[in-house]
Amino acid sequence: MDTIATRVFDPSSPAHRESPSPAVESLILDLLEWVGPNPRPYTEVIEAWRTSCPRLPVWEEANDRGYVASSHEAGHGRMVTVSLAGRDHLRQHRLPSTDSPIEVAPDRAGDLRSALGACGPVARADGDEEGVRAMWAQLITTRLKPGREGDLPKLAEKLRATEQANSGLVRSTMMQDQKDPSRVCMLVVFESEEKARARESDPRRQEGLADARALMGEIFDGAPEFVDLVVVEDMTP
Secondary structure (H helix, E strand, C coil): CCCCCCCCCCCCHHHHHCCHHHHHHHHHHHHHHHCCCCEEEEEHHHHCCCCCCCCCHHHHCCCCCCCCCCEEECCCCCEEEEEEEHHHHHHHHHHCCCCCCCCCCCCCCCHHHHHHCCCCCCCCCCCCCCCCCCCCCEEEEEEECCCHHHHHHHHHHHHHHHHHCCCCCEEEEEEECCCCCEEEEEEEEECCHHHHHHHHHCCHHHHHHHHHHHHHHHHCCCEEEEEEEEEECCCCC
């Protein structure tokens, strides 16, 4: 554990979104048609349909309403399907009332991208100029020994001193639980997992890390817990 980090506030979450516009309602139907009767890879769906535009939360609305479902399939990874509720919604608003399977509509991703013209950059994981990089993050939690809260700024300074240019680090922030100051959380975000792993073994950082790790051993109570995370979307105002 040699990094510090920040918790991302997501303005696109349901609690912070207004009622969807007619354009969003139409695009939700397009999304359901586009997914079609057979599972599609989650990464393919996210690449085409998830955006950071607060006016066009198409994937978010469909997901929140239970119109789509995702599950892991052996040999295929995470897959997305139209749920029963999604099929019913599509039949009620676009398809004839029939029990026949939903047909795959033509690719409508271009429609969505055209509609995003007034919304600014789209946050996607494909790494092009419209999208955010395929970022990776790590959440680290640990506890301070009694009376060592004042050592956190000193640790942050030591860690900061080890950083090198072009390491792939996007941001890192250290946080304390408001109700339990002995509990420390660190979220570290990188451009990619590959760069994060390379940074761990960067010889330029090792001497400084030895000092930081020694201080961690003095102030932290027990081994930290690590959670590896894939960044699906990272939004900034």
